[in-house]
Amino acid sequence: MSMESSSLKGSGKTTLLLALAGKLSKxxxxxxxxxxxxxxxxxxVPQRTSAYISQYDLHIGEMTVRETLAFSxxxxxxxxxxxxxxxxxxxxxxxxxxxxxxxxKAAALEGQExxxxxxxxxxxLGLEICADTMVGDEMIRGISGGQxxxxxxxxxxxxPAKVLFMDEISTGLDSSTTFQIVSSLRQSIHILNGTALxxxxxxxxxxxxLFDDIILLTDGQxxxxxxxxxxxxxxxxxxxxxPERKGVADFLQEVTSRKDQEQYWAHKDSPYRxxxxxxxxxxxxxxxxxxxxxxxxxxxxxxxxNHPAALTTNVTPQILARKGNDTAVLPLEGRSL
Numbered sequence: 001m002s003m004e005s006s007s008l009k010g011s012g013k014t015t016l017l018l019a020l021a022g023k024l025s026k027x028x029x030x031x032x033x034x035x036x037x038x039x040x041x042x043x044x045v046p047q048r049t050s051a052y053i054s055q056y057d058l059h060i061g062e063m064t065v066r067e068t069l070a071f072s073x074x075x076x077x078x079x080x081x082x083x084x085x086x087x088x089x090x091x092x093x094x095x096x097x098x099x100x101x102x103x104x105k106a107a108a109l110e111g112q113e114x115x116x117x118x119x120x121x122x123x124x125l126g127l128e129i130c131a132d133t134m135v136g137d138e139m140i141r142g143i144s145g146g147q148x149x150x151x152x153x154x155x156x157x158x159x160p161a162k163v164l165f166m167d168e169i170s171t172g173l174d175s176s177t178t179f180q181i182v183s184s185l186r187q188s189i190h191i192l193n194g195t196a197l198x199x200x201x202x203x204x205x206x207x208x209x210l211f212d213d214i215i216l217l218t219d220g221q222x223x224x225x226x227x228x229x230x231x232x233x234x235x236x237x238x239x240x241x242x243p244e245r246k247g248v249a250d251f252l253q254e255v256t257s258r259k260d261q262e263q264y265w266a267h268k269d270s271p272y273r274x275x276x277x278x279x280x281x282x283x284x285x286x287x288x289x290x291x292x293x294x295x296x297x298x299x300x301x302x303x304x305x306n307h308p309a310a311l312t313t314n315v316t317p318q319i320l321a322r323k324g325n326d327t328a329v330l331p332l333e334g335r336s337l
Contacts, residue, residue, distance in 0.1 A: 012220045013199045017165040020197070022046030036163075036311055038301030044311040048076075050163035051156035055171040057148045061137030065130055065147070069118045069154050076159035121157045124188045125150045126180065146177035153181065157188060160312060164189075164196040175204040186210050200249075208249040218256045223280045226289035234287050238275060241266040256280060 018024050020034060022041050034041055036049065059068060122131050127150055135151060136142015143151070149169060156164055164185075170178040182198065189196045197215075200207070214231050216223040224231055232242055235255060241264060242251040254260035256277055265272040284290040 012217060014167055016217065017052060017167050017197065017199060020163075021050045021052035021165045023052055035301070037306040038303045039306065039311060044313050048312040049161060049310075050165060051159060051161040053152060053156055053164060053166045053169065055168040057145075057152045059135045059137075059148065059151060061135055061140045061142060064132050064134055065127055065143065065151055065154075066118060066122065066132060068135055068151055069121060069158050072155040073118060073158040076161075117158055121154045121188075124191070125154050125157070125184045127151065127154065146173055146181070149173060149177070150181055150184070153185065162192075162194045162310070164194065164198075166196065166198040168199050168201060170200055170203065175207065179204060179207045179210075182207050182210050202253065203249050205247045205249070208247070214252075216252055216256075218253075218277045218280075221277050221281045222284070223256060223277060224252075224284055224289075225293060230289050234284065234289065235264075236266065237287055238280060238283060239267050240264040240275075 015024070019030070022034075024030065036044065036046070063071065122128050127147065130143045130147055134140060134142045135148065142148075153164075153166070153169070166185075169181065173181070178200075182203075185196055185198070188194070198211075208228075211228055213226060214228050215225045216231075224234055226234075231252065232248065235242065235252070240255050240261070242248055243264070251264065255264055258274055261274060262272050285294060
């Protein structure tokens, strides 16, 4: 799970997340190329492979939390296709794990396609306590703001997307609620083997410590991208030291600011001069983390190693419909959230 941090509004966070999610306006002119496991954006459906979650929560107030997540799952075409899976396993002479087979059978029961997944997401996001409470709106009393933020996240987690791009999800939340949401996300991402890129402004220290990797974006340039454990090492490499009891996230953002940078200068025996964002970005290329990242990007990803289920290629979501002993695949055309 990665955190994208920024020292300024308008530094390009939202644009980057929209580009990665394949949601940039077609009228925009841009250069460069985005690939998933070596596949270009035209080789699969990024809008179904990934999910962009904005800072705004839009829900139907009259629906309960459970109904909202179940509705989202159905609109995204979720539902384990047990019949087809069983047929392919039999053809390939595969004997499934008994526990997994029981789960798949339970998930494939008529009218129960999304309930098991929904209940699981409710649990890991801490929404069980309000699962049967209406979400609410300006006219209807419902769940709290922090719970609504969890519901927004849950709507995407119950879908097929394995990559989550979350844009300033802490807007309007206190630090404790933000920590709880990010902690729940970390748990689900690690359990489900997914990816989350979360944009945050000035996260609390305890929230910052939850992330595996850090991307520091300033003035449209990447100052640092890599493991959280190495970011202070890079800043020491540049001549800046984080004071004791200073929040690391605040330190990282203030160092690139002209008005705040000097107080963190560590080489007191040498004169200070302002180090620009461009210099930080260029120096990162020679830092060992930047070099390793560059070496990885030089070698194209071997497409043959891509798991067939990793990228969604179907434009239209599908579900299984049962009538008697017959099973049909029905497209969910014209349905969206």
